[in-house]
Amino acid sequence: MAKNGNISTSVIKRLPRYYRFLGELEKQGIERISSRELSEMMKLTASQIRQDLNCFGGFGQQGYGYHVASLRDEIGHILGVDKEFPTILIGAGNLGKAIAMHINFGTRGCRLAGIFDANPRLTGETVGSIAIRHTDEIEEFCKEEHPVIAVLCIPKANTQAIADKLVELGIKSFWNFSHYDLTIDHKGIEVENVHLGDSLLTLTYRTNQLGKAEDE
Amino acid sequence: MAKNGNISTSVIKRLPRYYRFLGELEKQGIERISSRELSEMMKLTASQIRQDLNCFGGFGQQGYGYHVASLRDEIGHILGVDKEFPTILIGAGNLGKAIAMHINFGTRGCRLAGIFDANPRLTGETVGSIAIRHTDEIEEFCKEEHPVIAVLCIPKANTQAIADKLVELGIKSFWNFSHYDLTIDHKGIEVENVHLGDSLLTLTYRTNQLGKAEDE
Structure with missing residues (x-):
């Protein structure tokens, strides 16, 4: 149709x-x-x-x-909700955990296959039913599991380097929550940047305008 | 200018x-x-x-x-980054905590004044330097502190009722992360709905299209 x-x-x-x-x-x-x-x-x-x-x-x-x-x-x-794109998530802080749970329950179109964090103290902790692995394991994991989507919940400074590495490892799409505007120059890669700060700033702008309207 | x-x-x-x-x-x-x-x-x-x-x-x-x-x-x-709109956050799960930290550090335009959760086991736990209060305390808090912005990180089912209550208590703007499409019929209220699921679905759509392009 x-x-x-x-x-x-x-x-x-x-x-x-x-x-x-x-x-x-x-x-x-x-x-x-x-x-x-x-x-x-x-x-x-x-x-x-x-x-x-x-x-x-x-x-x-x-x-x-x-x-x-x-x-x-x-x-x-x-939209592809009947797909199950294998997905990895990098960065298991509060935001990463929240997003992991979101993907695990009720999201269609992708299946969370692995969670990674550079902090060794998080290794082995589970989110939903998935154990957090150390970022050192990403390469081996990608070679075995062939994930297609990567969710980046990591600090701005590391984003571009990790993304470049992940493209080499076969990742095709990025859902990027870092404050870094990810741009990928390879052909056939999709990026969805989520800038929560931008969303909040448009709200403070509108809140500010409300105050001005009242003053008039 | x-x-x-x-x-x-x-x-x-x-x-x-x-x-x-x-x-x-x-x-x-x-x-x-x-x-x-x-x-x-x-x-x-x-x-x-x-x-x-x-x-x-x-x-x-x-x-x-x-x-x-x-x-x-x-x-x-x-944008109003030189403003400090007093802000409250409702729902201190992983997402709520991540958003609270985001507002506390590096966000301008608003100042996080209070965090609330319905789960009494979270009461007293701190996020950044702010202690979580029980949602029963919202009314009194609003009467004393006059927050202007509310961030909603709560389950879909409760969103409309809580938002209506918060409008009565003087909230002017909502940053809404619940899966509920908040609409407020009062004049002079601003709503910014953040639908993370929608953002991910547009990415799975584009990922799906990539696969099709390769097949052609």
């Missing part, structure tokens, strides 16, 4: 949200939903929703709305 | 990244930078950069580029 060749990044970025909302509707036992109803829930315009979903072939039927379960299945399939 | 009345959300979302990159340049002792050089670093077009920075009044001088330190100061001022 999907005609997804070159879909714009902004549409792709909205798909997981559609997937979540449709999951909620399914849980509530709702079978069909119109683009208008979906738009009210998701605070998007109905025409935006029709446009987005049109990228993947016509899901909706004029006058009948969308079939919740099949739309969700199709979007899930496009 | 700033002429920031109604700046589009997409420009605002890019500002923290400018702020970070300019901070790096300042650390490296670089005084001036052209929009072309900045565009190469940031993987944006030079005209995009000129357009963005024009929103706030002309920072650059034709032929001289931007003065790194003053541009960074001005952007920081616009």
Whole structure:
């Protein structure tokens, strides 16, 4: 059904949200939903929703709305939730542990295969059911388990060097939580930088604007 | 200098990244930078950069580029990094602890005033230098300390109810890490939802596309 060749990044970025909302509707036992109803829930315009979903072939039927379960299945399939990309996580501090638990429970599309930390005192400690290994073991692990995705929860200073090494070891995609803007010049590598600080700063900006509006 | 009345959300979302990159340049002792050089670093077009920075009044001088330190100061001022909005964090699991440390060290614009968790076994444990309090104490704390920002690191099921309560207690802005899409119908409230799962799903999508490209 999907005609997804070159879909714009902004549409792709909205798909997981559609997937979540449709999951909620399914849980509530709702079978069909119109683009208008979906738009009210998701605070998007109905025409935006029709446009987005049109990228993947016509899901909706004029006058009948969308079939919740099949739309969700199709979007899930496009997103790759039925995949199990083997994934490693580097850096088992509080953030790394939180992200590891997040991947372990309820996340689809990837399977956490290993957790690594440079601190030998953490070696052997378990997160979920996975024992933390020393970073010295990454190379051997990659050669045996062939992980595809690496999650980086490490200090900024080490990020580029570790990422370069991991590319050599076969990693194709990075989910990067370090404060370093990871850029990889190899072809065929994907990077998703998560800058929590940037997200908070946009909120303090808006909080600041609220105060100004009140002063006026 | 700033002429920031109604700046589009997409420009605002890019500002923290400018702020970070300019901070790096300042650390490296670089005084001036052209929009072309900045565009190469940031993987944006030079005209995009000129357009963005024009929103706030002309920072650059034709032929001289931007003065790194003053541009960074001005952007920081616009973002509100010189503010200290009192902030509370609810939910002191691994993620909550990681976020608390993040706010405590190196984040500007807000000051972590209190951490709360419903689990009485966590009461009194410290994160950074802040003792975790029981959620029963939130109301009294808000009446005394008047926090403005709340960070929610709590399970999905409780989010809307806690957020509604916090609005009554004077909270103006939410940084929401729960899996619940927080929407607040009161006027003058800001919400920044952080959906880590969505970010990972866009990465698994792109990883999946890589595999397909290789198969072709």
